[in-house]
Amino acid sequence: MDFETGERVKIEKNSRNYEGIVIPSSTYEGKDYITIKLDNGYNIGLKIDKGAKVEKLGKKAKVGKFEADVEIKETKGLPRIAVLSTGGTIASRVDYTHGGVRSDFTTKDLILAIPEIQEIANIETEEIGKKLSENIDPEDWVKMAKGIEKGVNKGVDGIVVTHGTDTMHYSSAAVSFMIQNTGVPVVFVGAQRSSDRPSSDAATNLLSALYFAGHADVSGVYVCMHENMDDGTCLIHKGTKVRKMHSSRRDAFKSINTEPVARITMETRNGKLLKKGLEWIEKPKYKPKQKKKISADTKIETNVALLKMHPGFDESLLKTKAKGIVLEGTGLGNINERYLKAIEKLDIPVVVATQTVYGKVNLNVYEPGRMLINAGVIPANDMTAETALVKLMWVLAHAKKDEVKNMMSSNLAGELE
Amino acid sequence: MDFETGERVKIEKNSRNYEGIVIPSSTYEGKDYITIKLDNGYNIGLKIDKGAKVEKLGKKAKVGKFEADVEIKETKGLPRIAVLSTGGTIASRVDYTHGGVRSDFTTKDLILAIPEIQEIANIETEEIGKKLSENIDPEDWVKMAKGIEKGVNKGVDGIVVTHGTDTMHYSSAAVSFMIQNTGVPVVFVGAQRSSDRPSSDAATNLLSALYFAGHADVSGVYVCMHENMDDGTCLIHKGTKVRKMHSSRRDAFKSINTEPVARITMETRNGKLLKKGLEWIEKPKYKPKQKKKISADTKIETNVALLKMHPGFDESLLKTKAKGIVLEGTGLGNINERYLKAIEKLDIPVVVATQTVYGKVNLNVYEPGRMLINAGVIPANDMTAETALVKLMWVLAHAKKDEVKNMMSSNLAGELE
Numbered sequence: 001m002d003f004e005t006g007e008r009v010k011i012e013k014n015s016r017n018y019e020g021i022v023i024p025s026s027t028y029e030g031k032d033y034i035t036i037k038l039d040n041g042y043n044i045g046l047k048i049d050k051g052a053k054v055e056k057l058g059k060k061a062k063v064g065k066f067e068a069d070v071e072i073k074e075t076k077g078l079p080r081i082a083v084l085s086t087g088g089t090i091a092s093r094v095d096y097t098h099g100g101v102r103s104d105f106t107t108k109d110l111i112l113a114i115p116e117i118q119e120i121a122n123i124e125t126e127e128i129g130k131k132l133s134e135n136i137d138p139e140d141w142v143k144m145a146k147g148i149e150k151g152v153n154k155g156v157d158g159i160v161v162t163h164g165t166d167t168m169h170y171s172s173a174a175v176s177f178m179i180q181n182t183g184v185p186v187v188f189v190g191a192q193r194s195s196d197r198p199s200s201d202a203a204t205n206l207l208s209a210l211y212f213a214g215h216a217d218v219s220g221v222y223v224c225m226h227e228n229m230d231d232g233t234c235l236i237h238k239g240t241k242v243r244k245m246h247s248s249r250r251d252a253f254k255s256i257n258t259e260p261v262a263r264i265t266m267e268t269r270n271g272k273l274l275k276k277g278l279e280w281i282e283k284p285k286y287k288p289k290q291k292k293k294i295s296a297d298t299k300i301e302t303n304v305a306l307l308k309m310h311p312g313f314d315e316s317l318l319k320t321k322a323k324g325i326v327l328e329g330t331g332l333g334n335i336n337e338r339y340l341k342a343i344e345k346l347d348i349p350v351v352v353a354t355q356t357v358y359g360k361v362n363l364n365v366y367e368p369g370r371m372l373i374n375a376g377v378i379p380a381n382d383m384t385a386e387t388a389l390v391k392l393m394w395v396l397a398h399a400k401k402d403e404v405k406n407m408m409s410s411n412l413a414g415e416l417e
Numbered sequence: 418m419d420f421e422t423g424e425r426v427k428i429e430k431n432s433r434n435y436e437g438i439v440i441p442s443s444t445y446e447g448k449d450y451i452t453i454k455l456d457n458g459y460n461i462g463l464k465i466d467k468g469a470k471v472e473k474l475g476k477k478a479k480v481g482k483f484e485a486d487v488e489i490k491e492t493k494g495l496p497r498i499a500v501l502s503t504g505g506t507i508a509s510r511v512d513y514t515h516g517g518v519r520s521d522f523t524t525k526d527l528i529l530a531i532p533e534i535q536e537i538a539n540i541e542t543e544e545i546g547k548k549l550s551e552n553i554d555p556e557d558w559v560k561m562a563k564g565i566e567k568g569v570n571k572g573v574d575g576i577v578v579t580h581g582t583d584t585m586h587y588s589s590a591a592v593s594f595m596i597q598n599t600g601v602p603v604v605f606v607g608a609q610r611s612s613d614r615p616s617s618d619a620a621t622n623l624l625s626a627l628y629f630a631g632h633a634d635v636s637g638v639y640v641c642m643h644e645n646m647d648d649g650t651c652l653i654h655k656g657t658k659v660r661k662m663h664s665s666r667r668d669a670f671k672s673i674n675t676e677p678v679a680r681i682t683m684e685t686r687n688g689k690l691l692k693k694g695l696e697w698i699e700k701p702k703y704k705p706k707q708k709k710k711i712s713a714d715t716k717i718e719t720n721v722a723l724l725k726m727h728p729g730f731d732e733s734l735l736k737t738k739a740k741g742i743v744l745e746g747t748g749l750g751n752i753n754e755r756y757l758k759a760i761e762k763l764d765i766p767v768v769v770a771t772q773t774v775y776g777k778v779n780l781n782v783y784e785p786g787r788m789l790i791n792a793g794v795i796p797a798n799d800m801t802a803e804t805a806l807v808k809l810m811w812v813l814a815h816a817k818k819d820e821v822k823n824m825m826s827s828n829l830a831g832e833l834e
Contacts, residue, residue: 014787033784045784134751138729166747170728247749247776302729310806311587312555312719314739322731330583332664334551357774359664367450367462370431389727 003034011036011046012053018046019057070112074122079214081121082151083110083160086129086136086144086171114203115271121210123160126151133164133171133190138302138393141174145296148179148186152294158185158213162206165190165244165252168223172239173387176221176413177394179296184289186221187213188239192250201226201250207273208234208264215278220286220414222261225253232267235260238284240387240415243357256358257382258282258417284414301396306389308355309335318342324349324396324404326380326389333361333379337368344375349404351378351392353385378408383415391415420451428453428463429470435461436474487529491539496631498538499568500527500577503546503553503561503588531620532688538627540577543568550581550588550607555719555810558591562713565596565603569711575602575630579623582607582661582669585640589656590804593638593830594811596713601706603638604630605656609667618643618667624690625651625681632695637703637831639678642670649684652677655701657804657832660774673775674799675699675834701831718813723806725772726752735759741766741813741821743797743806750778750796754785761792766821768795768809770802795825800832808832 003009003022010019020036035045048054107125111117128147129140144161151159159182163171172188179186189209191202209224221239228251237255246252255261261284265277305322307313309329318325318339325348329335333352335343343350352372354361361379363369373379380388391408399407410416420426420439427436437453452462465471524542528534545564546557561578568576576599580588589605596603606626608619626641638656645668654672663669672678678701682694722739724730726746735742735756742765746752750769752760760767769789771778778796780786790796797805808825816824827833 014791047784047788132751134726134747135753135755136728137753137755141728166751167728174728244748244773245775247771247773247778249776252773252776303731304729305731305734306725306727308723308725308745309551310723310803311553311558311584312721312806312810314720314722314737316738317722317734320731321733328725330551331661334549334583336552336554338552338554354664356661356664356669358662359666359669361664364433365461367464371464374431386727389729393729 008057009034009036010055010057011048012055013046013051070108070115072107072111073118075118078119079121079157080155081123081158081160081210081213082154082156083107083123083125083162083210084144084147084151085125085127085162086140087131087133087164110206114206116203116207116268116273117210119273120207120276121214123210124156131164133166133168136164136167136171138174138300141171141178142298142300144171145175145178145298148175148182149294149296152183152186155291156184157291158187158210158216160206160209160213161186161188163188163190165192165225169239169242169244169253169384170386170390172221172223172242173390173413173415174300174394176239176415177391178298178300179221179294180413181287181294182219182221183292183294185213185216185218186239187224187236188222189224192226192248192252201231203268204231204266205234207268207276208236208266211264211266211276212236212262212278216262217289218284218286219289220284223253224264226250227263232265234264234266235281236262236264238414240391240413241384241417243384243386245357256384257360286414297398299397300393302393304389304393304396306385309339311336313339315339315342318346322348324351324392326351326353326385326392328353328355328385329361330355332359332365332369333363334369335372340368340371340375343372343377349378349392349396349401349408350376351380351388351408353380353383353388355385357384376405378405381409382417387415425474426451426453427472427474428465429472430463430468435463437461487525487532489524489528490535492535495536496538496574497572498540498575498577498627498630499571499573500524500540500542500579500627501561501564501568502542502544502579503557504548504550504581527623531623533620533624533685533690534627536690537624537693538631540627541573548581550583550585553581553584553588555591555717558588558595559715559717561588562592562595562715565592565599566711566713569600569603572708573601574708575604575627575633577623577626577630578603578605580605580607582609582642586656586659586661586670586801587803587807589638589640589659590807590830590832591717591811593656593832594808595715595717596638596711597830598704598711599636599638600709600711602630602633602635603656604641604653605639606641609643609665609669618648620685621648621683622651624685624693625653625683628681628683628693629653629679629695633679634706635701635703636706637701640670641681643667644680649682651681651683652698653679653681655831657808657830658801658834660801660803662774673801674777703831714815716814717810719810721806721810721813723802726756728753730756732756732759735763739765741768741809743768743770743802743809745770745772745802746778747772749776749782749786750780751786752789757785757788757792760789760794766795766809766813766818766825767793768797768805768825770797770800770805772802774801793822795822798826799834804832
């Protein structure tokens with residue numbers, strides 16, 4: 001069965017009904033999939049197989065000719081920002097006014113969706129990926145770093161990377177290690193609600209990211225997301241010190257073991273900018289902003305295991321073919337002493353983080369912790385387990401065996417405070 | 418070399434110096450270990466091997482005859498509480514006034530350490546374990562449940578279980594499933610700082626736990642810990658909805674995806690009780706308190722894996738000999754689609770939780786999520802990954818294969834809201 005973009009359909013599948021407008025799919029490329037925009041604003045991808053009953057409702061939405069609707073201005077005095085898209089839903093929306101549907105990622109699409117952009121920055125867009133963020137693999141980090149390198153070397157004032165939220169903190173950490181001196185601000189941004197839902201955070205987040213990328217006088221990699229449940233402010237987090245801490249809330253991203261870097265005020269109404277501002281909370285000690293050519297160092301050893309300790313943990317998981325392990329211990333980084341011997345026998349780097357998420361690892365308090373240290377185990381200190389994992393992947397591709405511990409314990413990209 | 422309790426020693430080991438008072442070790446039973454109480458209040462266990470240089474400083478602290486110092490009163494009108502100790506440091510302290518050291522766990526020790534106890538409850542103590550909580554294994558949960566059963570069946574008004582903090586939330590969840598109708602309140606309590614440090618939270622936590630156990634008119638399993646960085650109030654959390662969220666702060670324990678059950682006010686000065694109180698925040702829907710005989714159902718299948726998904730996750734970890742798996746997906750419980758086929762092939766129960774810690778799992782939003790559900794995967798909904806793990810261990814020992822999904826999706830002990 002063929003579907004046209006904009007067509008209204010009702011689909012019955014697995015005893016559930018879905019009604020909405022067919023939109024171009026950026027995720028499911030196969031012929032047997034369609035993506036519909038439900039009336040509640042969610043996009044849903046459905047496999048049209050034998051179990052699916054499809055009814056065409058005929059009310060075809062017009063696909064607007066949006067290209068004519070907006071004039072892209074080059075405004076003097078505004079910063080020039082490269083916006084790189086990796087997928088995710090930040091720019092997708094049904095335009096209810098025009099009755100059409102858009103999910104491409106072009107400069108015009110973005111400006112149509114969020115017209116205030118033209119009051120903040122001159123943007124140029126590039127699509128470097130088309131993935132939901134749960135599907136992001138380490139190879140995608142390489143694409144992101146190379147895309148950022150390319151953007152920075154074109155001489156822009158800052159970079160914004162749009163990204164699904166699920167693994168955004170893994171990506172921001174990976175890019176932090178791959179480009180340790182970005183020259184200009186690199187800001188990852190996502191949305192917890194797709195941009196056509198009434199409660200969407202997409203516009204505020206993107207505008208705030210653009211504003212920080214254009215106006216902060218620092219280098220480094222950051223994440224920009226809503227500060228709380230209200231609109232109006234976003235927080236800027238260090239790319240190596242942030243974590244998604246809620247599955248659905250708009251303020252899901254939290255700085256871990258540090259303060260956020262800055263607060264961006266961004267108030268808009270009906271497509272007009274009312275108020276904007278940048279307030280430093282804890283300005284990072286990164287190099288000052290400096291436009292220059294950069295080079296991404298994307299070599300990475302992806303064969304690293306992340307294992308969470310728990311009562312009943314299966315010791316055989318430690319016998320891994322991985323080139324390194326990050327263990328999520330309990331509390332200060334404690335490990336059940338029944339596993340100490342197996343850990344001592346490992347001849348690969350073992351980093352110990354904590355599953356409490358917040359707080360530092362400290363293996364010096366108790367003797368078993370020091371036995372771990374004597375066995376060569378590397379405490380993650382105040383790094384999250386996720387940042388420790390990504391860092392170990394990068395370090396293993398850059399250090400000789402006897403240099404790994406030293407490199408893991410050194411602050412490379414703001415990950416240790 | 419032999420050491421006497423109370424002796425002051427200086428030990429040089431691994432280029433570090435440790436000076437303090439030798440205390441009886443409750444953890445390291447071997448002859449070559451000693452435990453000293455450092456001047457900062459921390460206990461430290463040290464292996465006295467060839468690398469250790471020991472200097473006896475001679476200033477021997479007197480070991481007091483504390484037994485004469487306190488009269489255990491049986492006060493009419495106060496509730497009768499059984500206090501079960503599993504190890505941990507809540508009752509250990511150096512008595513600087515008397516120059517002695519105590520770390521046994523008797524009613525007298527507890528009352529000596531925290532004299533206000535006698536204004537709150539008539540206690541009877543029992544040591545059911547001697548483990549740091551990182552070393553707690555599923556077998557220890559069985560001991561706890563049997564100890565609670567025994568205590569309840571003696572006719573007490575409530576139970577308090579002292580426990581190290583690292584894995585306390587795994588234990589409180591396990592006991593919640595093993596005794597689904599406790600009759601009287603069962604309260605787990607720990608301390609982030611050992612009780613002789615000036616900033617110790619031990620006294621307030623224990624007194625608050627005793628007060629709740631004695632006065633709350635509900636059954637169920639709870640955790641009692643500091644509310645914030647001040648003294649004066651503790652929070653009562655549901656045993657299945659709580660998690661250690663900081664490696665060192667006193668307010669490390671947080672209710673996840675629910676409000677705490679109650680706030681306990683507990684103000685003391687110089688061993689005297691100034692103010693106490695119980696304020697319900699969200700009274701749980703457990704059965705009302707009822708003194709009656711109970712029976713713990715401790716059967717448990719401990720061979721369950723907890724695997725955290727991440728970019729670069731090694732698919733071969735899914736080929737496990739475990740009888741069930743809990744996967745920590747990203748965001749709403751999403752799993753990288755490259756692993757879907759391997760998951761579909763598994764013929765053991767697979768539960769999907771979220772690594773965001775906060776927020777629910779919802780696999781109905783996107784098609785891949787529904788593919789997981791069609792493959793038999795069980796969403797953890799609003800359960801933490803830790804509670805989902807412990808519950809799956811219990812359910813696998815109690816359900817036929819085709820009943821596991823239904824049982825995991827049913828609220829057995831307040832874990833699903």
